[in-house]
Amino acid sequence: MPEGSTTGSVSRAGRPNDVRPPLDPVDRAILAELERDARIPNNALAERVGIAPSTCLTRVRALRERGVIRGFHADVDPAATGRPLQAMVSVRLQAAARRRMREFEEFVTSLPEVRDCFFLAGVDDYLLHVATADSAALRDFVVALNGREQIANTQTSLIFDHVRPRRGY
Amino acid sequence: MPEGSTTGSVSRAGRPNDVRPPLDPVDRAILAELERDARIPNNALAERVGIAPSTCLTRVRALRERGVIRGFHADVDPAATGRPLQAMVSVRLQAAARRRMREFEEFVTSLPEVRDCFFLAGVDDYLLHVATADSAALRDFVVALNGREQIANTQTSLIFDHVRPRRGY
């Protein structure tokens, strides 16, 4: 890979080891399409964004390798798998327990009820997005959380609805 | 939870048009795999869950048609697309504005900063998961929200980290 003279004319003389070229409009179109439907065939994706299939494949692979695309996931309806009740549980740790936050994170992410764990800067330390079978299961979950001496208090809000906007890039 | 025929005690074949048979262990294995990697080839998926490829394809299609799988989405790193700063913004509406919640939802889901919008039962009405370029952009977003007369108040917490546990079914 020749680094010497050829790149000099265009390169923004900043980081010689820059492996993160900016996303061009085609990359952004690819991201928008794959976020909408991660299983669109490469042919169809290429046509939608206006490039050849092989080029499209190369770009998608590059986006994965650069970490722009972190993965592809199925969106499974929690209600269909026996967890129709969702809630947000904010958690405040005991001041002394903040030295063992890793331990807490490993604990909560091992619980089957927890869908997401956000580590926050604010009055609360964590926000947990949980899904349970019913209100009794949710109560059991919260009671179990509060039973750990690391935890100062929790506050639970039921989720009536969850909208995930279509994102454009 | 293979307990032989004991499920009959709760879910009876009462509805002749029941198009939602319970998920069997193979279905659950398929869901777990597709949630982990939505782009796994059908062959590999079939082998992992121990059925023939054609059967696997039929099951995946059925799971989609039944709404158990709601879609497949790429997970795009917000930082790589110019939005490295994430926050949770809780929103309380004016009492009078609760009759026009649809309007509010359509507004916030049209904003490019908003990744998720949760409609809550609790002290706050909404929780917004947002991603912005920097703290100035976040401030502008919150100021713009508070500028709408529907909104009573907001509270913003920065997100330091977000862990998405691997879910098993």
Place this chain on the structure above:
DNA sequence: GGTGAAACGATTAGCAA
């Protein structure tokens, strides 16, 4: 629910801009 052949899409190598 499984099998095999035909149809389709994905991938690679080599070429053109």
Place this chain on the structure above:
DNA sequence: TTGCTAATCGTTTCACC
């Protein structure tokens, strides 16, 4: 360096067991 074309390879589909 990037994108295109064409041949190979693997995957999906469908009729049938």
